[in-house]
Amino acid sequence: MRFGFFDQLPCADAQSESQRFQDIIAQIVAGDTLGFDTVWLGELHFGRRSSILASPLMVLTAAAQRTTRIRLGTAVSLLPLHSPVEMAEQAATLDVLSGGRLEFGVGRGTAPIHYVGYNVPQEESRERFEEALEVIIKAWTNERFSYQGKYFHAEDLSVVPRPLQQPHPPLRLAANSPDTFAIAGRLGLPIFSSPLINPPDKLHEYLGVHRNALAPGARQDVALMFSVHVSDSREQARHECEESLMNFFRAAGERLRALSDTTIKSYEAFQQVAAKLERATYERVERMSVFGDPDYCVERVRALREEFHMDEFIGYFNQGGLVDPRTVQRSMELFAKEVIPRCR
Numbered sequence: 001m002r003f004g005f006f007d008q009l010p011c012a013d014a015q016s017e018s019q020r021f022q023d024i025i026a027q028i029v030a031g032d033t034l035g036f037d038t039v040w041l042g043e044l045h046f047g048r049r050s051s052i053l054a055s056p057l058m059v060l061t062a063a064a065q066r067t068t069r070i071r072l073g074t075a076v077s078l079l080p081l082h083s084p085v086e087m088a089e090q091a092a093t094l095d096v097l098s099g100g101r102l103e104f105g106v107g108r109g110t111a112p113i114h115y116v117g118y119n120v121p122q123e124e125s126r127e128r129f130e131e132a133l134e135v136i137i138k139a140w141t142n143e144r145f146s147y148q149g150k151y152f153h154a155e156d157l158s159v160v161p162r163p164l165q166q167p168h169p170p171l172r173l174a175a176n177s178p179d180t181f182a183i184a185g186r187l188g189l190p191i192f193s194s195p196l197i198n199p200p201d202k203l204h205e206y207l208g209v210h211r212n213a214l215a216p217g218a219r220q221d222v223a224l225m226f227s228v229h230v231s232d233s234r235e236q237a238r239h240e241c242e243e244s245l246m247n248f249f250r251a252a253g254e255r256l257r258a259l260s261d262t263t264i265k266s267y268e269a270f271q272q273v274a275a276k277l278e279r280a281t282y283e284r285v286e287r288m289s290v291f292g293d294p295d296y297c298v299e300r301v302r303a304l305r306e307e308f309h310m311d312e313f314i315g316y317f318n319q320g321g322l323v324d325p326r327t328v329q330r331s332m333e334l335f336a337k338e339v340i341p342r343c344r
Helices: 017-034 056-064 084-097 112-117 122-141 178-187 200-213 234-261 265-278 282-286 294-308 325-342
Strands: 002-007 038-041 071-078 102-107 145-148 153-157 171-174 191-193 222-230 290-292 312-316
Touching: 002 017, 002 071, 002 222, 002 325, 017 038, 017 056, 017 325, 038 056, 038 102, 038 312, 056 071, 056 084, 071 084, 071 171, 084 102, 084 122, 102 122, 112 122, 122 145, 122 153, 171 178, 178 191, 178 200, 191 200, 200 294, 222 234, 222 294, 222 325, 234 282, 234 290, 290 294, 294 312, 294 325
Parallel strands: 002 038, 002 312, 038 071, 071 102, 102 171, 171 191, 191 222, 222 290, 222 312
Antiparallel strands: 145 153
C-alpha cells in the first residue's frame, strides 16, 4: 500500500499567506525526506479560511525544486474552470521540471462560488469536465490534434511542452457522487474518495460500482483520504488537533451551504454532504479517522486497509490549518517512522 498526504492550505485571519505557503513547502520537503510516496494538493478558490491554493500546480512546481523522489499530485485540478489546452501545458511543465513526478488528479469540485467566480454555469460542469479531460489526453498523446466539442475547440494544434512521462502522467479522478464512480470505471481511471464524504456502507457500494464498470481484467486502484494526527496518546492527539478539525468543518459547511438549494442533478449527493458537515463533531469524525499514539494508529490503518482494500492511504495531517507546523511535522514523523513500516 502506498502512503501519501494531502493539504488544501487554509489560512486563518491571524496567519499570513506568505507563511502558509512556506509551511506547505516545508511539509512537502519533510514528506520527501520521511519517505512518503505522494503529496496531494487541492485546488480551491475565493475562500481564504478554506484554502489559498488557487494554483496547486504552481506550488508543486516550487516544491519539485526542493525534493527528489516524492511524487507530486493534484487532488484535484478543477477541469471545468479552465482551458484544457492551458491545463495540459501547465501540468506538462510541472512533469518536466520535476523529472517525471506528476500525478494528475482531476475533478469538477463542489463549491458554487468556484463556478460563479469563473463565470461558468455549474450545470455544465459534468460535460465540460469530460470534454476537458479528452482534450488534455489528446494534447499529450498526439504531435498535432483537432477537437470539436460543445465547449472546447482546437484545429491542428501542437501543444508543448510534452510531459516527460509517456504516454502521459498518471491520471486519477475524484469520485464522491455515485455517478462519478461509474464514469471513472468506464474511463478505466483510478479514483480518490473519502469516508468523510460517503459513510462506509455507501463507500463500499460505490467502490463496487467503480469495480463493476471497469473493463474485464482491469485492476481497480483506489486512494482513500483520512484525517490523521499521531501523538503520545489519543487524548493528546485530540488536544492538539480538535480545534483545527472543527475549523475545517465550519469553513467547508459554509462553502457548500449554497448546494442545499441546487437543482443540478449531478450534485444531489453533495446536498447530503453539506448537511453532514453542519453536524460534524470530533466523535463523529474520529470514527473514520486515525488519531492517537503510534500503536493505536497502526491498528486503525490496518483495520481501514482490511475494510476498504485501498491501494493508497492519504493522510490529512493538518485539517483546518490551525495545528502548529512543528506539531504537524512531529505527527508526520511518528506516522512515517512508526506506522507506515508496520502497515505497508
